[in-house]
Amino acid sequence: MRAHGMFPTVESCNVFISGALRLRRPEIAISFFREMRRCRVSPNVYTVNMVMRAKCALGRVVDAAQLLDEMPCWGFSRTAASFNTLIAAYCHDSGGMETVLRLKERMEREGLVPNEVTYNTIVHGLCKEGRMHQARRIVNEMRVKGVTPNTITFNTLIHSYVTLGDNEVAMKMHEEMMKAGLSADLVTYNALILGLCNEGKTWKASQLVQELCAAKLEPNASTFSALIIGQCKKQNPERALDLLNAMKKAGFQPNYYTYSILISTFSKNKDFEGAIDVLKDMLMRCIAPDKALLHEFFEGLSKAKKLHLAADLRSVANGTRFISDIYYTDDYRNIDEE
Incomplete structure (x- = not known):
């Protein structure tokens, strides 16, 4: 472009960086950003947010945090997306939840309102560490702040309770989800089916499979795996083998x-x-x-x-x-x- 007397705009550069991120090539996104700066193309807030994502994807979370701090020096106001990027990165780090909660407080001090992405990311991070009481408290805070918990919120809680072996509470979360007018998706059903199968309750699990099919959802590899586990828990390997064969016939890889x-x-x-x-x-x-x-x-x-x-x-x-x-x-x- 420069050879023909044309210069890229920040918008065209953003398209390229966004494409690199979609292709999971964060190193290309960062390299292009450096070239963009060398050519004196001024970034905007969207550019900086994407570069933060790229740095986080490469595990350079500290660098991304520094970029967040420097945004006002570049003339940009930090956005909810800026904080959400860093919050998600720290949620993936072991022991990063305290930093996450501080980032949320800082976000609010700067006049930014946490959105459903913010809350769902924090709930997921807390659940991953087994801190269910705090996760439920964050969900309650969501409601108080006028942010409605969605299917992702409930799926996170249900999956975590199943992982912890507390299927009773998982079922209560499902009931609460239904009362809120939210539809269960395949992720919801698979988590509940796995919980029942872990306890060897294959009959109840089969009822959920019927309910799943009635909702015009199709069983996937996770559904079959859960049902196989259930039959194994009941020491019924022949039935489990039938399910394994059905799983492969349906095109899924065990x-x-x-x-x-x-x-x-x-x-x-x-x-x-x-x-x-x-x-x-x-x-x-x-x-x-x-x-x-x-x-x-x-x-x-x-x-x-x-x-x-x-x-x-x-x-x-x-x-x-x-x-x-x-x-x-x-x-x-x-x-x-x-």
Whole structure:
């Protein structure tokens, strides 16, 4: 452009930086910003906010915080988006929540009103650390300040209570969500289904699946994984295997945990043929079993005097790559833990 006597505007530069961020190339965004400054193209507040995002994406949160401090020196007023960017970054950092809460207070002192993005980010950060009481207090503050909790807010709380094993409160959050006139989405249903399946309440979980389908939502990989976990909790590996096959037929890829809990359940039930079938599928999908799973599986085979059944694993793709020959002998117990 400069070679033809044309100079970029801040708006065109912002488009480029925004595109780099969408492509998850924050380093390009920052490099372009430096070139932009070298060419004396003055940034605006949107440019600075995007550069803050880029720095946070690269883990340079301290640099982003410095940029926030310097904004008035550049002639810009800090915006809610400026603070939200930094709040999100500190929420991802371990032990960053105290800084987050201070940023929110500073934001309010500067006359800026926290919006639903601010509150939802803080609720997520608190829930991630298991600080549910504080998270609920922030939600109450939202209401007082006239910011309505949305589906994301409730999904965060529901998922966190399920993770903590408090499914009763998770269900109460769901009821509160419905009373507020909000519709449950697939994330909501999957969290509730997982909570029930973790307790082996597969019948109630199946009712939620029916409710999910009635709402014209389609089960995804997380739905199937939760249902498989539920059947494994009930020591019903055959039904879990049916669900695994249905999951693959629907085009979803089981993850490591789904395979491992199914292999573990077959092994506990001394159905080693079933465990081998699942392990073969796992290997063919290039998913490597860890030492704990291999030890459990081969320990069961050894005690049942069925170690010969594992011979078929050597002929499977990735079988010799992911399972050392020593596992086919009793010497595997002497493998040093890494």
